[in-house]
């Protein structure tokens with residue numbers, strides 16, 4: 001299984017519409033991959049709080065349309081990162097997964113909102129559903145950025161048969177060591193792949209970590225990007241989850 005992580009930068013000089021077109025074309029260029037992954041809130045930038053409401057869109061809005069088409073043009077499973085989703089119930093940080101025919105396979109509303117008493121934590125509503133997406137060769141478990149700090153979500157995803165966590169993010173450079181360490185921890189403790197795609201550059205004056213990372217179920221880092229825009233391509237063997245869980249059956253020793 002070949003995965004391509006598109007680590008783009010959110011440059012405020014580029015309009016949302018132009019970025020959408022650029023990202024769609026990058027997705028199309030990944031034809032031949034099995035899974036393509038984008039970062040969190042790449043239309044606005046995860047820290048561009050003042051843009052969330054202005055750029056919010058209904059679930060089936062312009063980003064959905066463009067990404068559904070890009071997935072089917074490329075013939076890939078596409079985790080399209082997340083959008084600021086405007087719903088009558090509130091504003092959500094919602095990840096979208098499309099099948100190679102451009103059908104929506106899953107939508108996940110970020111459960112843990114970042115910012116403590118400001119930013120996303122006050123502007124957005126919290127999701128409540130644990131979401132997986134079944135692919136022919138594996139089951140994806142969906143989590144977004146700050147969720148990476150909450151191991152109980154990943155256990156719930158494993159209980160729902162997830163074998164590969166896909167984590168779009170806009171993680172800041174300041175806490176980059178947490179990003180790589182937590183990605184490895186989530187992989188090791190759940191004997192699962194972690195495919196985590198971050199953002200490059202700086203937006204809203206917050207330098208981004210980049211360093212998108214793919215970790216195997218043994219905790220080995222298979223590939224890691226640098227800080228700049230980059231497409232990180234890696235070959236994964238989904239069967240490695242079952243062999244790791246059989247050969248070192250720690251998950252079977254769970255008590256709680």
Ligand SMILES: O=C(O)CCC(=O)C(=O)O
Pocket residue numbers: 046113114144145146147149170171172175178
């Ligand atoms: O947990 C962190 O350090 C970063 C989280 C974050 O930036 C986010 O969830 O948008």
